[in-house]
Amino acid sequence: MAAAPKVLAFDVFGTVVDWHGSIVRELAALAPQVDGDAFALAWRAGYQPAMQRVRSGELGWTRIDELHRLILDDILPRFGLAHLDEAQRASLNRVWHRLQPWPDSVAGLTRLKSRYLITPLSNGNIGLLTHMAKRAGLPWDCILSAEVFRAYKPDPATYLGVAQVFDVAPDDVMLCAAHHDDLQAAAACGLRTAYIERPLEFGAAHIKDVSPQAGNELHARDIAHLADLLGC
Numbered sequence: 737m738a739a740a741p742k743v744l745a746f747d748v749f750g751t752v753v754d755w756h757g758s759i760v761r762e763l764a765a766l767a768p769q770v771d772g773d774a775f776a777l778a779w780r781a782g783y784q785p786a787m788q789r790v791r792s793g794e795l796g797w798t799r800i801d802e803l804h805r806l807i808l809d810d811i812l813p814r815f816g817l818a819h820l821d822e823a824q825r826a827s828l829n830r831v832w833h834r835l836q837p838w839p840d841s842v843a844g845l846t847r848l849k850s851r852y853l854i855t856p857l858s859n860g861n862i863g864l865l866t867h868m869a870k871r872a873g874l875p876w877d878c879i880l881s882a883e884v885f886r887a888y889k890p891d892p893a894t895y896l897g898v899a900q901v902f903d904v905a906p907d908d909v910m911l912c913a914a915h916h917d918d919l920q921a922a923a924a925c926g927l928r929t930a931y932i933e934r935p936l937e938f939g940a941a942h943i944k945d946v947s948p949q950a951g952n953e954l955h956a957r958d959i960a961h962l963a964d965l966l967g968c
Contacts, residue, residue, distance in 0.1 A: 738953075740966065741928055744848055745857035745880065745898045747889075747913035750937040752845070752856070752959070753835035753868065755780065757939065762831045766824075770815050773939050778814065782807030787859065787888045797886050799861035805829045832860070833867035838934070842873050844959030847968040855880045857898055857911065859888045890921030899927075912962060916949050923951060930954035930962055 749755050759779065760772035786803040789795045808829050812818050820828070848854050854875070856865055859882045869876055880898060887893040899906045906926030913919050914934040923929050930953060933946035948955045956962035 738928075741852065741910040742904050742908040743853045743855065743898060743902050743910070744930075744966075745855050745895075745909055745911050745927075746845075747911070747915060747918055748856045748858040748860060748865065748868075749835070750934055751912065751914040751932055752841045752874065753837050753872065754936070755832070755835050756937060758835040759831055760939070761836075762828070762834070766828065767815075767817060770817065773941060775811070775815050777938065777942075778811045779804070779807055782810065791888070799864075799883060800859055801829070801832070801861055801864055804832055830867075833864050834871060835868055837872045837874060838958065840958040840960040842875070844961075844963050846875050847963040848959070848966065849875050849877065851966070851968050853877050853902065855898070857889070857894060858882065889918060892921075892925050895922045895925040895927050910953070912956075912959075914946075919952055928953050930956060930965075932956050932959060932962060934958075 746752055756776045759776040763770055763772040763775055786807055790798050805825070808825065812820060845854055855878050856876060857880050858865055861883045862879055862881045865879045865881055868874065869879065880901060882888045882894060885893045885897040895911065896906060898909050907928055910928040910930055911919060911922035912930040912932055914932045914937060916931065919929040919931060929951070931949070933956065935944050935946050937944050954962065954965050956965055
C-alpha cells in the first residue's frame with residue numbers, strides 16, 4: 737500500500753450501524769403485526785428521492801431528520817399505522833438516532849483511532865450522528881455531516897470538504913464504506929477508498945453481493961479486518 741492515509745472518513749448507515757435490523761427490532765416492539773422487513777426497506781427506499789427534492793430545488797436545505805419524517809408520514813398509512821399520534825411518530829422517527837452498531841464497529845474503530853483521525857462522513861445530520869455515537873459508543877474524533885457542507889453525498893463538496901477541514905490533500909483521506917457508488921464518487925474527487933463488506937445490510941432475506949470491485953485500494957470483511965489491513 738502507498739503511504740498511510742491521515743484521515744479515515746466513514747459512511748455510517750449500513751457501514752458502521754445496522755439500520756435495517758435496528759428498525760425491525762423497534763417496530764416489533766411498537767407494532768408487532770407489521771412486516772418490519774418491508775417497513776424498513778420502504779423507509780430507506782424513500783431516502784434518495786427525498787434528497788433529490790432538495791437537490792432539485794423543490795425543497796430548501798433540509799436535514800435528514802426532517803426528510804426521514806416526511807418519508808415516515810408518507811409510508812405509515814401503507815402499513816396500517818396512520819393512527820400513530822405526533823408523539824409516537826416523533827419517537828419512531830428518532831429510531832435513526834438509536835441505530836445499533838455492527839458487532840465489530842466499536843472495537844474496530846477504537847483500534848483505528850489509535851493511529852488515524854476517524855470521522856463519519858454521512859448524510860445524517862449532526863444531532864442524529866452525535867446521539868447515535870453517544871448511545872452506541874462510537875469513538876469518533878469529530879463528526880462531519882452533510883449538514884456541515886450543506887450538500888449530500890455524492891456531491892464533491894462532501895468528500896473534498898473532509899480534506900479541507902483537516903487541511904490535508906484529498907489523497908490523505910480514505911473513505912471507508914459499504915457502498916460502491918459512494919466510493920466511486922469519493923475516488924473521482926481524489927480520495928482513497930476502502931470497501932467494507934456488509935452482506936446483511938438489507939436483512940437476512942436480502943443478502944447483498946459484496947464481491948470485490950476494481951478501483952478500491954482495500955477490501956475488508958468488516959471494520960476489525962480494516963484495522964488489520966491498516967496496521968492497527
